[in-house]
Structures are given as structure tokens and as C-alpha cells.
Amino acid sequence: MGAAVTTEEPFFDFLPRPQVPLQGGAGQTAATQALASAAYRDSPVQDILKANSEWHESTVTKGRLSLLEPNLGEAFARAVQSRMLGATRKGIIQSFGTEPGTIVEHCLASIRIRKERDTKLTLVMAVFGLLFLPGMLLWLAVFQLRRTLAGAKDRRAGALGTVLLGAAGVLAVLFLIKLPFTGLLGLYLRAMIVAPIIGWYWAKVICEKTARDLRSRWDSLLGGGGVGAKIPEAVPKSAAAGSAEQLRQSLVKLAAEDQSNIVFYAGPKGILGMGTRWGSWQLAEELEPKEAGKEIHGFRSWDVIRAIQDRLQLLERGPLHTGGFPTPSIRNWVVSPIGEGAKEVSRPSGQDIDNFQVRQHEIQRICNEQQFSSGNRHYLGVQFTLWDGQLVITMMVTVTVLHETLRIEVTGHALGPVHALFTTKPAPKTKEVDKAFKFWEKKTVQLPLVDASEVVRLAARAPLTWFPPVLDHLGGRIALPEPFGLRHAWADKPWRHRFMADDAMRAATPVLRVVHSAAMKVLDEHGVNTDRFTNRSMILSGMVQDPAPRKADVYDA
Structure with a gap:
């Protein structure tokens, strides 16, 4: 991938797909952009706890200094980057209904934007902080104490923090006027108090510019416009660009793992990534020859599955022109059982696995032979991605033959919309105050996008962003729910949304009837008496x- 060096960094995506999913193309725009917008948010990190579900819970690990704690966007982008692209990362769960590569790229883009800001803030800290270290430490100590008191449950303690900051300002002015030292030492001591204030003003200008940029991206993603994720550091510019090539390979590996045909069944948590199982219908009857004295023509489970798969391909067609089903995704899945409380998944490897995909001959073997006792199982899945990726309906079909009994089981899984936390647009920062002359009435005033405490927090964190593990230890971080997948970790149940619930239940009937019809045809062709099967199918x-x-x-039980 060597090329001539250019003076301008190329801002383009190197993966063979659009940077932002196209509206109406893959049908996955809304959920993808909602999750990607979290990387640009400036709300408190504790807000992520609101998105916890019955089965998946994120946690916020507090650091040693509250002055260094991250906001939601900083913590989310850092957590997703480490979890999805880390060198020693564990297996991930597929993100049905989203494009995880796009979400990760937006996390990388937000990290890059903040890194550019932090580079400038580090320079400000070096000039106005490091050269006047005692004064900077005094101001940081005041803001840390104020932040600690403001976070206290006692309102009086929080108000005391504001008073403390005002008192520190008054003392600083008195110190400048009444300072007994003269000469060079006196000048340095006075500069020690003033320089951090000048640096704070410069830092405020830098922070406000970046905050507007991040908020515009946040708003654009949720507004449907879509903004491209610019990560030029992922494009190798020479053979020696090892980090860029490693990042490129990590993103390619992520895309391949997300397309894996292996899923994990975690007991009451259902199939991870597909949602819990909300319905199950089983047709099980004895295999009897159609004509007495004759034998059944031999067939295997795979023959029935292939016939069902062919018929499911025609689901989008119907006798009436009513819109109906969109084109479904029909795949053969290998379902691997894990414990309900498992904290990680490991994908199998070996000669039967190719780039996270179980080879076709192994899928066929599992379908025909691995139907009882331990081991993986085979399912045929038909999946509908609806509501721009906010609803994922999956119907799973499995066929087993034990002794003389054929069982066809159809189960329904539904993955609901991403939590409302991720769909909230940025709102201007305001507060209500009393009117000057009509004190019994309130008015809304606009607050600065970045206040004084936020500027200090960002400036204090800036030098430490070059050492992410140290910053995580001192400031805290988000612990993502495991086993982790971007889509199912923050999914709500679809049953609270009337139309989504209707869509999930409406899909079950035609799928079930197509499955039974295809199976009946195979049985009839192989000389099986289908009377009992037909009666059971009607029930x-x-x-x-x-x-x-x-x-x-x-x-x-």
C-alpha cells in the first residue's frame, strides 16, 4: 500500500463500504448512528448506567481524582476502542442491525479530535502551568476541593465549594496587592498566580471550539445527515507505518468476526445478539410409510433444511401487492452453548473454521449428526432488520430425527431498539433564574457551552491522555457488559413499542407455515405418511x- 507522500492527509475510509450507512440501503442507519453518537457526547459518564437492561449492565469505575474523571463520550470511545481493537481482546458478539465498524470508526474519530485539542492544551499547560507549577497546583487543588464538595449529597457542602472558589479568587487578588516580596522573586510569585488564569482563558477558547465540533457531529448523526468518521492515522502511508497497518488489520478482523456464522446460547439470556426467545412452536410426529408394506425413502435432516431454505427465499413474494416482507437474511447458524453467567466467549478454530466461518461440510455434519447430548447445534435462521436497525426479528428453525420421530422446531427472537439515552440530541445548556424586577417570575438564560470547571478538567486531563492506562486509573472508566456486543448490550425490549411488537408477532405465522409446507413436501416425496404432521401443523x-x-x-420447573 505504499504511495507517494502528500502534504495533505487523506480523509477516507479504507474498508470496502461507505463510511456511514446509506439511508434505506442496509436498513441499519438509525441504530448505528445512535450508538456512534455516544462517542461525541459531553454528558456525565454516569448516564451510561441509565441504559442498563435486565441482562446487561455497564458499570462506571471511579478513579482516584474526580477532577480527572471522563465524560460519557471520552469514556465510551476509549472503552469501545480498547474492547473492539485491543491486541488481546476477547471474542465479541455479533451486532445485528448495526454496522459495528462504523461505530468503532466514529469512536476513533472522536478520540482523534480530542487528541488534537489535548495537544494544544498540553502546550498551554506547559507554558502557563509547568513554568509556574506552584500556582497551577494551588488552583488545581481549589478546583478539586470544589468538585468534591459539589458532588456531595449535602447541598450546603456543594454551595460551600462555590463559595470556596470565590474566596480563592479574593485571596489571589489580596496576594497580588499585599505581597511583601519585591524584585525577581516578587514578579515570579505574582506571575505564579496570574499565569494559570491567562492559560485558563486560552484553554477555554480551545475547548469551546472542539465542543462545538463534537456537538455538531452528535447532532448530525441523530439528525439523519450522517457525518463521516475521519481517521487518517488508519491509512498506512509507507511500509514502515506499522501502527496504521495494525489498526487496519484490526478493523478488518472486527468486520470478519461480526459476520461469523457462530452464535452463543446463554440459557435464559437467549442467543446473544439476537435477543431472548419469546415464542417456540414444535412439530414432532412419528415417521410412518405412506403405504403399508413399503419403506420410507431415506433422507436426512439436511435435506429438509435445504427445502425449507429454498422456500424461505420466496418470503418477500406474495399474491397481493401490499409491500409485505422486506428481503430477509437467511443463514445457517452453528449455535454453541455457554453458561448464563459466562463473562467471555471463545470462537473455535481449526481446519473446519475459515475466517470465523464454519465451513459448509461441517455445518451439514452438525445438522445431520449432532442432535443429541453435548456439542454445537445447527439452526436455520431467517432474519428481518426493520425500523432502520432498531428492530431485529430472527426466526430459528431446527430439524432433528431421533429413532422414528421427526421434530421441526421454530423459535422467535426479537432484539428491540437501542436505549433512548443514545437517541437524545444535544440541548443547549440553560438554567432558570429570577427576573430582575419581577422576582416572582423565572427566565431562562443561556450558559456557556464549556464552563470554568470543565475547562480546568480538560486541561488537567490533557497531559495524561498520552498515557491512557494511567488516566483510566486516576480518572476512572466505563466497564462494558460481558460478553460484549455493541448492539445487544444496550437494547431495550421491543414489547413496549406497539408497532414493533406487532411486527415481531406478525412475522411468526407466515414463517411457520412456510417451514411446515416445505417440510411436508419433502416428507411426501420420500414416502412418509403426512396425515399426522398436517394435523399437528394446523394446530x-x-x-x-x-x-x-x-x-x-x-x-x-
């Missing part, structure tokens, strides 16, 4: 119209 067709979803993964 299930009535049961599937029950309008209430259930917790099918929780057995009340």
Missing part, C-alpha cells in the same frame, strides 16, 4: 396467532 397455525409473547427461555 400450531392456530397457536402461533396467540397475541402474547412469552419468556420461552425461562422454564418454570
Whole structure:
């Protein structure tokens, strides 16, 4: 990938897909952009706890100094970067309904923007802080004490922090006027108090410019416009660009793992990434020859699965022109069982695995032979990504033959929209105050985008951003829920949204009938008496119209 060196860094995406998912193209725009917007947010880091679900919980690890704590965007981008691209990272869960590569790229882009800001702030700290270190430490100590008191539950303690900052300003003025020292020492001591204030003003200008940039990206993503993630450091410019090539390979590996055909079943948590199982319909009857005295023509489970797969390809077609189903994604899945409380997943390797994909002959072997006892299982999945990626409906089909009994099981899984935290747009910072003459009335005043405390926090963190593990230790970080996947970690249940719930339950009936119809055709062609199967199928067709979803993964025993 060697090329001539140019004076301007090329801002383009090196992966073979658009930087931002196109509206109406993959049908995954809304969920992807909502999660990507978290990387640009400036809200408190504790807000991530609001997005915790019944099965997945993020935690916020507090650091040693509250003055160095990150905001939500800083912590989120750092956590996602480490988890998804780390050299020793654990396996990830597929992000159905989103494009995880795009989300990670936006995290990298936000880190790059903040890095440019922090470089300038580090220079300011060196000129106005390091050269006047005693004064800078005194001011930092005041702001740290104020932040500690402001975070106290006692309101009087919080108000005391504001009073403390005002008192520090008054003492600084008295110190400048009444300082007993003269000469060079006196000048330095006076500069020691004034220089950090000048540096603070310069830092405020830098911080406000970056804050406007980050907020515009946040707003653009949620507004549907979409803003490209610029990460030129991921484009190798020479053979010696090892870090850029490593980053490129990590993103390619992430994309490959997200396309893996191996999923994990975690008991009551359901199939990770697909959501819990809300419905299950089983057709199990004895295999009898169609004509007495004759034998059944031999067939295997894979023959039934192939026939079902062919019929499912026609789901989007119907006798009436009513819109109907969008084009579904139909895949053969290998489902691997893990414990409900498992904290990580490991993807298998070996000669039957190629780039996170189980080879076709191994899938066929599992379907035909691995139907009982331990080991992986085979499922045929038909998946619909709806509501711009906010709803993912998956119907899973498995066929087993034990002794003389054929069982066809269809299960429904639904992954709801991302939490509302990720869909909130940036709002101007305001507060209500009393009117000057009509003190009984309130008015709303605009607050600075970056206040004094925020400037100090950013300036104090800036030199330490060159040492991320140290900054994580001192300031704190987000601990992501494990096993981690960008989509299912912060998904709500779809049942609170009437139309989403309707879509999930409406999809079940036609899929179930197509599965049964295709299976009946295979059985009939191989000389199997289908009377019992047909009767049972009609009963299930009535049961599937029950309008209430259930917790099918929780057995009340």
C-alpha cells in the first residue's frame, strides 16, 4: 500500500463500504448512528448506567481524582476502542442491525479530535502551568476541593465549594496587592498566580471550539445527515507505518468476526445478539410409510433444511401487492452453548473454521449428526432488520430425527431498539433564574457551552491522555457488559413499542407455515405418511396467532 507522500492527509475510509450507512440501503442507519453518537457526547459518564437492561449492565469505575474523571463520550470511545481493537481482546458478539465498524470508526474519530485539542492544551499547560507549577497546583487543588464538595449529597457542602472558589479568587487578588516580596522573586510569585488564569482563558477558547465540533457531529448523526468518521492515522502511508497497518488489520478482523456464522446460547439470556426467545412452536410426529408394506425413502435432516431454505427465499413474494416482507437474511447458524453467567466467549478454530466461518461440510455434519447430548447445534435462521436497525426479528428453525420421530422446531427472537439515552440530541445548556424586577417570575438564560470547571478538567486531563492506562486509573472508566456486543448490550425490549411488537408477532405465522409446507413436501416425496404432521401443523397455525409473547427461555420447573 505504499504511495507517494502528500502534504495533505487523506480523509477516507479504507474498508470496502461507505463510511456511514446509506439511508434505506442496509436498513441499519438509525441504530448505528445512535450508538456512534455516544462517542461525541459531553454528558456525565454516569448516564451510561441509565441504559442498563435486565441482562446487561455497564458499570462506571471511579478513579482516584474526580477532577480527572471522563465524560460519557471520552469514556465510551476509549472503552469501545480498547474492547473492539485491543491486541488481546476477547471474542465479541455479533451486532445485528448495526454496522459495528462504523461505530468503532466514529469512536476513533472522536478520540482523534480530542487528541488534537489535548495537544494544544498540553502546550498551554506547559507554558502557563509547568513554568509556574506552584500556582497551577494551588488552583488545581481549589478546583478539586470544589468538585468534591459539589458532588456531595449535602447541598450546603456543594454551595460551600462555590463559595470556596470565590474566596480563592479574593485571596489571589489580596496576594497580588499585599505581597511583601519585591524584585525577581516578587514578579515570579505574582506571575505564579496570574499565569494559570491567562492559560485558563486560552484553554477555554480551545475547548469551546472542539465542543462545538463534537456537538455538531452528535447532532448530525441523530439528525439523519450522517457525518463521516475521519481517521487518517488508519491509512498506512509507507511500509514502515506499522501502527496504521495494525489498526487496519484490526478493523478488518472486527468486520470478519461480526459476520461469523457462530452464535452463543446463554440459557435464559437467549442467543446473544439476537435477543431472548419469546415464542417456540414444535412439530414432532412419528415417521410412518405412506403405504403399508413399503419403506420410507431415506433422507436426512439436511435435506429438509435445504427445502425449507429454498422456500424461505420466496418470503418477500406474495399474491397481493401490499409491500409485505422486506428481503430477509437467511443463514445457517452453528449455535454453541455457554453458561448464563459466562463473562467471555471463545470462537473455535481449526481446519473446519475459515475466517470465523464454519465451513459448509461441517455445518451439514452438525445438522445431520449432532442432535443429541453435548456439542454445537445447527439452526436455520431467517432474519428481518426493520425500523432502520432498531428492530431485529430472527426466526430459528431446527430439524432433528431421533429413532422414528421427526421434530421441526421454530423459535422467535426479537432484539428491540437501542436505549433512548443514545437517541437524545444535544440541548443547549440553560438554567432558570429570577427576573430582575419581577422576582416572582423565572427566565431562562443561556450558559456557556464549556464552563470554568470543565475547562480546568480538560486541561488537567490533557497531559495524561498520552498515557491512557494511567488516566483510566486516576480518572476512572466505563466497564462494558460481558460478553460484549455493541448492539445487544444496550437494547431495550421491543414489547413496549406497539408497532414493533406487532411486527415481531406478525412475522411468526407466515414463517411457520412456510417451514411446515416445505417440510411436508419433502416428507411426501420420500414416502412418509403426512396425515399426522398436517394435523399437528394446523394446530400450531392456530397457536402461533396467540397475541402474547412469552419468556420461552425461562422454564418454570
